[in-house]
Amino acid sequence: MKFYFPDSQDLVSPTYDFVNDEYSPYRVRQRDDVYAHQAVTPIPYDGILVSKAVVDGSVKGAGKYSSPQRERFYRLGVRNFFRLPEPCSTIGDCGAFNYIDEEHPPYEVEEVLDFYGRCGFDAGISIDHIIFGYIPEDSDAQPEGAWITRQQISLDLAEEFIAATQKSGTRFEPVGAAQGWGPQSYAHSVKQLQKMGYRRIALGGMVPLKSHEILSCLRAIDDIRSPGTQLHLLGINRVDSMEQFARHGVTSFDSTSAFRQAFMDDRNNYHTATDSYTAIRVPQVDGNPALKRLILSGSVSQAEAITAERACLRALREFDAKETSAEDVLTVLATYESLVLGPKKKSYLDLYKRTLKDAPWRTCPCALCKKHGIEIVIFRGSERNKRRGFHNLTVLEAKMRTLTFG
Numbered sequence: 001m002k003f004y005f006p007d008s009q010d011l012v013s014p015t016y017d018f019v020n021d022e023y024s025p026y027r028v029r030q031r032d033d034v035y036a037h038q039a040v041t042p043i044p045y046d047g048i049l050v051s052k053a054v055v056d057g058s059v060k061g062a063g064k065y066s067s068p069q070r071e072r073f074y075r076l077g078v079r080n081f082f083r084l085p086e087p088c089s090t091i092g093d094c095g096a097f098n099y100i101d102e103e104h105p106p107y108e109v110e111e112v113l114d115f116y117g118r119c120g121f122d123a124g125i126s127i128d129h130i131i132f133g134y135i136p137e138d139s140d141a142q143p144e145g146a147w148i149t150r151q152q153i154s155l156d157l158a159e160e161f162i163a164a165t166q167k168s169g170t171r172f173e174p175v176g177a178a179q180g181w182g183p184q185s186y187a188h189s190v191k192q193l194q195k196m197g198y199r200r201i202a203l204g205g206m207v208p209l210k211s212h213e214i215l216s217c218l219r220a221i222d223d224i225r226s227p228g229t230q231l232h233l234l235g236i237n238r239v240d241s242m243e244q245f246a247r248h249g250v251t252s253f254d255s256t257s258a259f260r261q262a263f264m265d266d267r268n269n270y271h272t273a274t275d276s277y278t279a280i281r282v283p284q285v286d287g288n289p290a291l292k293r294l295i296l297s298g299s300v301s302q303a304e305a306i307t308a309e310r311a312c313l314r315a316l317r318e319f320d321a322k323e324t325s326a327e328d329v330l331t332v333l334a335t336y337e338s339l340v341l342g343p344k345k346k347s348y349l350d351l352y353k354r355t356l357k358d359a360p361w362r363t364c365p366c367a368l369c370k371k372h373g374i375e376i377v378i379f380r381g382s383e384r385n386k387r388r389g390f391h392n393l394t395v396l397e398a399k400m401r402t403l404t405f406g
Contacts, residue, residue, distance in 0.1 A: 001246055001405050002046035004091055004254035005393065006235075007054065007082070009064050011035055012390070016383045018375045021284065030072070035082060036259075036390045040367050044393035047088045047122070049254045050078060052107065052115050053095030077120040091175070091254070092116045093125040093234075096204060100130050104153065109160045113168065121172045123200065126161035128154040128177035131205045135182040137216060147181045151189060154179045154204075159196050166197075175200045175232065183220030190231075191224040202232040211241040218248035225249055239399050246405040258396045262389035263379065267351055270377050270388055271395040272360050278351035279379035279388060280333065282312045283340060287381065291340055300339050308336040313378075319356065320374035326356040366394045 011033035015024040027033075037043045055065050055073055065073065073081045078090045092115060099106050105127045116124030129150040135141045158176045165174045176198035180186030186203065193201050206214055214236065221231070230251040237255030238245070245253075262269050262279070269279035283291055285305045294300040315332040318324040334349055341347070361369045361376050368387050369376050376391055378384050 001242060001250070001400060001403070002089075002252040003237075003396070003400060004047045004049045004089075004252060005036065005045040005259070006049045006051070006254050006256050008256065009069070010259070010386050010389070012039060012383055012386050014039075018372065018384070021381065030069070036393055037085065037088060038083060039387070039390050040394050042394075042397065043085065043088065044390070044397040045088070046252075047090055048078075048082060048084070049091045049093060050119075050121075051093050051095030051098070052112060053098035055115075074119065077118075079120055089122045090120075091123045091125065091232075092119070092121040092172075093177075093202070094127050096128050096130040096177075100132070105129050105157065109157060109164050112161070113164050113170065116172050117168075117170050123173040123175050124165075124170075125175045125202050126154075126158040126177045128157070128179055128204050131179045131181055132208060133181045134209055134213060136213070137183045137220070139182075143181050143185065147185075151179050151181075151185065155189060155192050158193055158198070162196050162198060173200060174198065175202050177201075177234075178203050179205050180217065181205075183217045186217040187220040187224050190221050190229070194224070194226055194229060199226075199228055200230045200232065202234050204234045206233060207235040211238050211244075214238070215241070215244060215248070218245065218250065222248055237396070239396065239403070242400070243403050243405060258392040259386075259389035262392050263385035267348075269379065270355070270360065271392045272364070273395060273398060275358075275360075277355045277358065277360055277377065278348060279377050279385075280316065280352050280355060281340075281348060281379040282309060282316070282333075282336065283379075284381060285309050288340075294340075305336075305339055308332075308339055312336050316374050316378060326353065329356060364391070366391050368394075 013023055013027055013033050015027060015032065055070055057065060094105065094107055094112060107127055109127065112127055131147045131150050133144065133147055135143060154177055162174050176193035176196065178186055178189035178193055178201050180189050190201055229249060231249045233245065233250055233253040235255055236253050237257045258271065267278040268276040270277040285291060285302065291305065295302045295305065311332045315324060315329045319326065319329045330349055330353055333352055337347060337349065355377060361374060368391050372387065375384055376388050
């Protein structure tokens, strides 16, 4: 079972100064900053997935690459751009989420073929049009006409795509994209893709589905799946179900959920092998928009906020050095929380108490926790938050190694 991490240009600066919260004046981001596979060992994923929509930004609302980044990506190719070690492999896709509101995918087969080939991907997924909707097998409901249209668009483009790869003799492995709205419709897509010649198929549109619904689709696919056909789950990370998925032909998946929970989840920010913890929020007075608005409105004193912010950071570091108690830290955090949140919003103090009591970073074997200590569980700015995300990826990698696939 292989795990691919979808690229979103997430890097950290090895020279970032946590005490003063500032970058080195000599830092050059594209030269000095590092990806997760450079920041931790073992490498926390088997490869990366890169979307054309993210690189090119040619779809409305899509694209995270600046023009210089885009030019450098095309010039260097995917492996050199990401400084990937040899064990890591690469998959390209079109980024169907980014054009979900379009009537038709905005790409032609030839330009996608050029993207995969010119940038040196190991595998490339055919152009698809995502379907968001699910009808259980025992339901009498009928699919929407748009769903049927999108499935056929995806199949037509897949047929054109594999024919073009065979004609041009591309070096990357063609992967067919299957879309559906229930077990039989997914089975239909996989059956048609196999007839076209695909031996690796990516199942799209399953992110909203529950694990038992995904399993229902996989069981239906079993009835028509050839023994050599490998399945990839797009955007799915269900570690608890991964052994079951593997029994139905799933050999790889991709997801950003473990990484994004570090700073997007309300409470499950720091993962361990058996649990998850809430990161301790110490927003920057000069960098937090909500707090800046309170200061500008006169609701909060800037001087008082700065004093409370510094007191929180000092207390947390003293706690990490075992120079003060968790109770004293919580008292300081309560003062700052009352300024930032106000009386009407919920408090995180009980969750912080658990984080401080268990101090999971002290026993974590990952290099980031060993190096940065309590800074990893402080919810504050991208350098800490992304490092915590990288830590979460190491936990996912370790969990995957404990599973039995066979």
